Amino acid sequence: xxxxxxxIEGDGLHYDVRLQALSTFLKTQRSKISPExxxxxxxxxxxxxxxxxxxxxxxxxxSTTWYTWLEQGRDIQVSHSVLxxxxxxxxxxxxxxxxxxxxxxxxxxxxxxxxEEPVQLHPSLQKILQELHHCPTVISDRxxxxxxxxxxxxxxxxxxxxxxxxxxxxxxxxFDRKEFRRLAVNWEDFVSGFLAIFxxxxxxxxxxxxxxxxxDDMMNRHPDFHxxxxxxxxxxxxxxxxxxxxxxxGKMLFDLTSLQVQGSSDLRCSVxxxxxxxxxxxxxxxxxxxxxxxxxxxH
Numbered sequence: 001x002x003x004x005x006x007x008i009e010g011d012g013l014h015y016d017v018r019l020q021a022l023s024t025f026l027k028t029q030r031s032k033i034s035p036e037x038x039x040x041x042x043x044x045x046x047x048x049x050x051x052x053x054x055x056x057x058x059x060x061x062x063s064t065t066w067y068t069w070l071e072q073g074r075d076i077q078v079s080h081s082v083l084x085x086x087x088x089x090x091x092x093x094x095x096x097x098x099x100x101x102x103x104x105x106x107x108x109x110x111x112x113x114x115x116e117e118p119v120q121l122h123p124s125l126q127k128i129l130q131e132l133h134h135c136p137t138v139i140s141d142r143x144x145x146x147x148x149x150x151x152x153x154x155x156x157x158x159x160x161x162x163x164x165x166x167x168x169x170x171x172x173x174x175f176d177r178k179e180f181r182r183l184a185v186n187w188e189d190f191v192s193g194f195l196a197i198f199x200x201x202x203x204x205x206x207x208x209x210x211x212x213x214x215x216d217d218m219m220n221r222h223p224d225f226h227x228x229x230x231x232x233x234x235x236x237x238x239x240x241x242x243x244x245x246x247x248x249x250g251k252m253l254f255d256l257t258s259l260q261v262q263g264s265s266d267l268r269c270s271v272x273x274x275x276x277x278x279x280x281x282x283x284x285x286x287x288x289x290x291x292x293x294x295x296x297x298x299h
Contacts, residue, residue: 016073018206022103023073028230029090030056030071038089059089070104078104095196099203099234119147119265128269133288134281135273136254142201142266143210144170144194155287156246156272157183169214170194175222185243188228193240193256195232197268203234236260241275248290249283 031050035042040055051059057067062082069076070086083104087097119141121129129137129150136156139148146168149160158179160168167173174180174191184190202211218225237258244252253275261267274280 016075017212018103019073019075021202021206022100023071024230025099025103026071026090029092029096033091056086056089060085062086080105093234095200095236096234099200102203102206119267121148122263125261132271134284135271137272138170138270139261140170140268140270142205143214144198144201146170147267151288152284153272155284155291156244156252171198171218175218175225183244183246185245189240190242191228192232193238193258195229196235196238197258199232199234200236242272246287249287252280252283253278254280
Protein backbone atom coordinates (compact mmCIF):
# COMPACT_ATOMS: atom_id res chain seq x y z
CA UNK A 1 0.00 0.00 0.00
CA UNK A 2 1.35 3.42 -0.83
CA UNK A 3 0.92 6.38 1.43
CA UNK A 4 -1.91 8.67 0.39
CA UNK A 5 -0.61 12.07 -0.66
CA UNK A 6 -2.05 15.32 0.64
CA UNK A 7 -0.46 18.26 -1.12
CA ILE A 8 -0.62 21.92 -0.11
CA GLU A 9 0.32 24.83 -2.34
CA GLY A 10 2.90 27.14 -0.75
CA ASP A 11 5.61 29.46 -2.12
CA GLY A 12 5.17 27.95 -5.58
CA LEU A 13 6.14 24.48 -4.35
CA HIS A 14 4.14 21.30 -3.72
CA TYR A 15 4.99 19.36 -0.61
CA ASP A 16 3.43 16.40 1.09
CA VAL A 17 2.26 17.55 4.51
CA ARG A 18 1.82 14.10 5.95
CA LEU A 19 5.19 12.75 4.79
CA GLN A 20 6.93 15.93 5.87
CA ALA A 21 5.49 15.48 9.37
CA LEU A 22 6.58 11.83 9.31
CA SER A 23 10.12 12.84 8.35
CA THR A 24 10.38 15.36 11.16
CA PHE A 25 8.96 12.91 13.70
CA LEU A 26 11.40 10.11 12.79
CA LYS A 27 14.40 12.44 12.96
CA THR A 28 13.30 13.81 16.33
CA GLN A 29 12.69 10.37 17.84
CA ARG A 30 16.01 9.06 16.52
CA SER A 31 17.86 11.94 18.14
CA LYS A 32 16.39 11.10 21.56
CA ILE A 33 17.90 7.60 21.78
CA SER A 34 21.48 7.21 22.96
CA PRO A 35 23.54 4.42 21.33
CA GLU A 36 24.53 2.91 24.68
CA UNK A 37 20.86 2.58 25.69
CA UNK A 38 20.35 0.07 22.85
CA UNK A 39 23.70 -1.69 23.22
CA UNK A 40 25.60 0.15 20.49
CA UNK A 41 29.05 1.74 20.87
CA UNK A 42 29.03 5.49 21.37
CA UNK A 43 32.06 6.22 19.20
CA UNK A 44 33.96 9.48 18.94
CA UNK A 45 32.83 10.74 15.54
CA UNK A 46 29.19 11.45 16.27
CA UNK A 47 28.34 14.99 15.25
CA UNK A 48 24.72 14.87 16.34
CA UNK A 49 22.97 13.27 19.33
CA UNK A 50 21.07 10.03 19.08
CA UNK A 51 21.21 7.14 16.67
CA UNK A 52 22.35 7.18 13.07
CA UNK A 53 19.98 6.15 10.31
CA UNK A 54 21.90 2.95 9.65
CA UNK A 55 21.66 2.05 13.32
CA UNK A 56 17.88 2.47 13.34
CA UNK A 57 17.60 0.34 10.20
CA UNK A 58 19.83 -2.31 11.82
CA UNK A 59 17.68 -2.42 14.95
CA UNK A 60 14.48 -2.52 12.87
CA UNK A 61 15.77 -5.15 10.45
CA UNK A 62 15.24 -3.08 7.30
CA SER A 63 17.65 -1.79 4.70
CA THR A 64 19.38 1.52 5.37
CA THR A 65 18.28 2.80 1.96
CA TRP A 66 14.61 2.03 2.67
CA TYR A 67 14.69 3.65 6.09
CA THR A 68 16.52 6.68 4.69
CA TRP A 69 13.83 7.12 2.06
CA LEU A 70 11.14 6.84 4.72
CA GLU A 71 12.84 9.44 6.90
CA GLN A 72 13.29 11.72 3.91
CA GLY A 73 9.53 11.68 3.42
CA ARG A 74 9.51 9.82 0.13
CA ASP A 75 6.26 8.25 -1.04
CA ILE A 76 7.25 4.60 -0.68
CA GLN A 77 5.41 1.39 0.14
CA VAL A 78 5.04 0.69 3.84
CA SER A 79 3.76 -2.32 5.73
CA HIS A 80 2.36 -2.80 9.21
CA SER A 81 5.10 -5.22 10.27
CA VAL A 82 7.99 -3.00 9.14
CA LEU A 83 6.51 0.07 10.81
CA UNK A 84 6.04 -2.00 13.95
CA UNK A 85 9.74 -2.90 13.89
CA UNK A 86 10.71 0.75 13.45
CA UNK A 87 8.44 1.75 16.33
CA UNK A 88 10.16 -0.83 18.53
CA UNK A 89 13.63 0.30 17.43
CA UNK A 90 12.75 3.90 18.30
CA UNK A 91 11.14 2.81 21.58
CA UNK A 92 7.91 4.59 20.85
CA UNK A 93 5.11 4.78 23.38
CA UNK A 94 1.63 3.55 22.50
CA UNK A 95 0.54 7.09 21.53
CA UNK A 96 3.73 7.70 19.53
CA UNK A 97 3.28 4.38 17.73
CA UNK A 98 -0.28 5.35 16.80
CA UNK A 99 1.03 8.71 15.56
CA UNK A 100 3.65 6.96 13.40
CA UNK A 101 1.05 4.72 11.77
CA UNK A 102 -1.32 7.64 11.21
CA UNK A 103 1.34 9.53 9.28
CA UNK A 104 2.82 6.59 7.37
CA UNK A 105 -0.27 4.66 6.32
CA UNK A 106 -3.69 5.44 4.90
CA UNK A 107 -5.81 4.49 7.89
CA UNK A 108 -8.21 7.43 8.03
CA UNK A 109 -11.28 5.93 6.41
CA UNK A 110 -12.73 5.15 9.83
CA UNK A 111 -12.43 8.71 11.08
CA UNK A 112 -15.63 10.69 11.55
CA UNK A 113 -16.63 13.31 9.03
CA UNK A 114 -15.05 16.64 9.84
CA UNK A 115 -17.83 19.08 10.55
CA GLU A 116 -17.81 22.68 11.64
CA GLU A 117 -20.99 22.64 13.71
CA PRO A 118 -20.90 24.42 17.10
CA VAL A 119 -20.26 22.06 19.99
CA GLN A 120 -23.15 21.56 22.38
CA LEU A 121 -22.15 20.17 25.77
CA HIS A 122 -24.41 17.43 27.05
CA PRO A 123 -26.25 18.37 30.28
CA SER A 124 -24.48 15.55 32.11
CA LEU A 125 -21.11 17.02 31.15
CA GLN A 126 -22.27 20.45 32.27
CA LYS A 127 -23.26 18.88 35.60
CA ILE A 128 -19.80 17.35 36.01
CA LEU A 129 -18.22 20.77 35.40
CA GLN A 130 -20.42 22.38 38.03
CA GLU A 131 -19.74 19.68 40.63
CA LEU A 132 -15.95 20.03 40.40
CA HIS A 133 -16.02 23.05 42.71
CA HIS A 134 -12.33 23.10 43.63
CA CYS A 135 -10.83 21.50 40.51
CA PRO A 136 -10.36 23.94 37.62
CA THR A 137 -11.71 22.07 34.60
CA VAL A 138 -11.72 22.91 30.90
CA ILE A 139 -13.47 21.12 28.02
CA SER A 140 -11.81 21.44 24.61
CA ASP A 141 -12.48 20.10 21.12
CA ARG A 142 -10.15 18.28 18.73
CA UNK A 143 -8.59 21.58 17.67
CA UNK A 144 -7.99 22.59 21.30
CA UNK A 145 -10.69 25.25 21.28
CA UNK A 146 -12.18 25.75 24.74
CA UNK A 147 -15.88 24.96 24.61
CA UNK A 148 -16.63 24.65 28.34
CA UNK A 149 -15.17 25.53 31.74
CA UNK A 150 -16.20 25.75 35.37
CA UNK A 151 -16.07 28.53 37.93
CA UNK A 152 -12.81 27.25 39.43
CA UNK A 153 -11.12 27.53 36.01
CA UNK A 154 -12.35 31.10 35.69
CA UNK A 155 -10.75 31.99 39.04
CA UNK A 156 -7.41 30.34 38.36
CA UNK A 157 -6.98 31.12 34.66
CA UNK A 158 -9.19 33.83 33.24
CA UNK A 159 -12.79 34.57 32.41
CA UNK A 160 -13.07 32.81 29.06
CA UNK A 161 -16.50 34.37 28.60
CA UNK A 162 -14.70 37.66 27.90
CA UNK A 163 -12.81 36.09 24.99
CA UNK A 164 -14.46 35.65 21.59
CA UNK A 165 -15.18 31.96 20.81
CA UNK A 166 -12.91 32.00 17.74
CA UNK A 167 -10.03 33.17 19.97
CA UNK A 168 -10.46 30.54 22.68
CA UNK A 169 -7.85 28.16 21.31
CA UNK A 170 -5.86 26.89 24.29
CA UNK A 171 -2.57 26.55 22.37
CA UNK A 172 -2.85 30.07 21.01
CA UNK A 173 -3.83 31.53 24.39
CA UNK A 174 -0.82 29.96 26.09
CA PHE A 175 1.48 31.90 23.78
CA ASP A 176 -0.61 35.03 23.19
CA ARG A 177 -1.72 35.93 26.69
CA LYS A 178 0.81 37.24 29.19
CA GLU A 179 -1.46 36.04 31.99
CA PHE A 180 -0.59 32.43 31.23
CA ARG A 181 3.13 33.06 30.93
CA ARG A 182 3.09 34.79 34.33
CA LEU A 183 0.82 32.19 35.90
CA ALA A 184 2.77 29.01 35.18
CA VAL A 185 6.15 28.77 36.93
CA ASN A 186 7.15 25.82 34.73
CA TRP A 187 5.52 27.36 31.67
CA GLU A 188 7.26 25.09 29.15
CA ASP A 189 6.04 22.00 31.00
CA PHE A 190 2.57 23.53 31.06
CA VAL A 191 2.72 24.08 27.31
CA SER A 192 4.29 20.69 26.56
CA GLY A 193 1.28 18.83 27.94
CA PHE A 194 -1.09 20.61 25.56
CA LEU A 195 1.30 20.28 22.62
CA ALA A 196 1.51 16.52 23.25
CA ILE A 197 -2.29 16.33 23.05
CA PHE A 198 -2.33 18.58 19.97
CA UNK A 199 0.24 16.39 18.21
CA UNK A 200 -1.88 13.30 18.91
CA UNK A 201 -4.85 15.06 17.30
CA UNK A 202 -2.65 16.17 14.39
CA UNK A 203 -1.72 12.57 13.65
CA UNK A 204 -5.35 11.48 13.84
CA UNK A 205 -6.69 14.31 11.66
CA UNK A 206 -3.67 14.89 9.43
CA UNK A 207 -5.95 15.25 6.38
CA UNK A 208 -7.54 18.34 7.93
CA UNK A 209 -5.74 21.32 6.38
CA UNK A 210 -6.67 23.49 9.39
CA UNK A 211 -3.88 21.98 11.50
CA UNK A 212 -1.13 22.95 9.08
CA UNK A 213 -2.50 26.45 8.64
CA UNK A 214 -2.67 26.82 12.42
CA UNK A 215 0.89 25.54 12.92
CA ASP A 216 2.22 27.90 10.24
CA ASP A 217 0.47 30.83 11.90
CA MET A 218 1.83 29.94 15.35
CA MET A 219 5.39 29.56 14.04
CA ASN A 220 5.20 32.91 12.26
CA ARG A 221 3.86 34.74 15.32
CA HIS A 222 5.88 33.01 18.07
CA PRO A 223 9.54 32.08 17.47
CA ASP A 224 9.61 29.89 20.60
CA PHE A 225 6.66 27.84 19.37
CA HIS A 226 8.72 26.15 16.64
CA UNK A 227 11.26 24.79 19.14
CA UNK A 228 8.66 23.57 21.61
CA UNK A 229 6.57 21.97 18.85
CA UNK A 230 9.61 20.18 17.43
CA UNK A 231 10.51 18.83 20.88
CA UNK A 232 6.97 17.92 21.87
CA UNK A 233 6.02 14.34 22.60
CA UNK A 234 2.84 12.56 21.58
CA UNK A 235 0.32 11.73 24.28
CA UNK A 236 -3.44 11.52 24.36
CA UNK A 237 -3.45 11.85 28.15
CA UNK A 238 -0.29 13.41 29.65
CA UNK A 239 0.09 13.62 33.42
CA UNK A 240 1.74 16.90 34.40
CA UNK A 241 2.38 18.58 37.76
CA UNK A 242 1.90 22.31 37.30
CA UNK A 243 3.04 25.05 39.67
CA UNK A 244 1.18 28.34 39.41
CA UNK A 245 2.02 31.71 40.94
CA UNK A 246 -1.42 33.21 41.15
CA UNK A 247 -1.59 37.00 41.55
CA UNK A 248 -4.16 36.70 44.37
CA UNK A 249 -3.63 33.24 45.84
CA GLY A 250 0.13 32.82 45.56
CA LYS A 251 1.74 29.41 45.01
CA MET A 252 -0.65 26.70 43.79
CA LEU A 253 0.14 23.14 42.73
CA PHE A 254 -2.10 21.14 40.41
CA ASP A 255 -1.98 17.67 38.86
CA LEU A 256 -3.27 17.84 35.29
CA THR A 257 -5.35 14.87 34.22
CA SER A 258 -6.64 14.75 30.63
CA LEU A 259 -9.67 12.58 29.86
CA GLN A 260 -11.32 11.69 26.57
CA VAL A 261 -15.05 12.42 26.65
CA GLN A 262 -17.17 9.61 25.23
CA GLY A 263 -19.68 10.61 22.58
CA SER A 264 -19.99 11.69 18.97
CA SER A 265 -18.01 14.91 19.52
CA ASP A 266 -14.26 14.50 19.95
CA LEU A 267 -13.97 16.37 23.24
CA ARG A 268 -11.36 16.34 26.00
CA CYS A 269 -11.75 17.14 29.68
CA SER A 270 -8.68 18.64 31.38
CA VAL A 271 -8.97 18.53 35.16
CA UNK A 272 -6.55 20.39 37.43
CA UNK A 273 -6.66 18.61 40.79
CA UNK A 274 -5.08 20.39 43.80
CA UNK A 275 -1.90 18.53 44.66
CA UNK A 276 -2.15 16.43 47.85
CA UNK A 277 -0.40 17.76 50.95
CA UNK A 278 -0.44 21.29 49.55
CA UNK A 279 -2.46 24.33 50.54
CA UNK A 280 -3.81 24.71 47.01
CA UNK A 281 -7.38 23.63 47.64
CA UNK A 282 -7.68 25.85 50.71
CA UNK A 283 -6.30 28.82 48.76
CA UNK A 284 -8.70 28.19 45.89
CA UNK A 285 -11.64 28.01 48.31
CA UNK A 286 -10.65 31.38 49.78
CA UNK A 287 -10.24 32.87 46.32
CA UNK A 288 -13.76 31.81 45.33
CA UNK A 289 -15.23 32.95 48.65
CA UNK A 290 -13.61 36.40 48.39
CA UNK A 291 -15.16 37.01 44.99
CA UNK A 292 -18.56 35.83 46.22
CA UNK A 293 -18.25 38.20 49.22
CA UNK A 294 -15.68 41.00 48.60
CA UNK A 295 -15.98 42.10 52.26
CA UNK A 296 -14.20 38.89 53.37
CA UNK A 297 -10.87 40.19 52.09
CA UNK A 298 -11.17 43.35 54.18
CA HIS A 299 -11.35 41.70 57.58
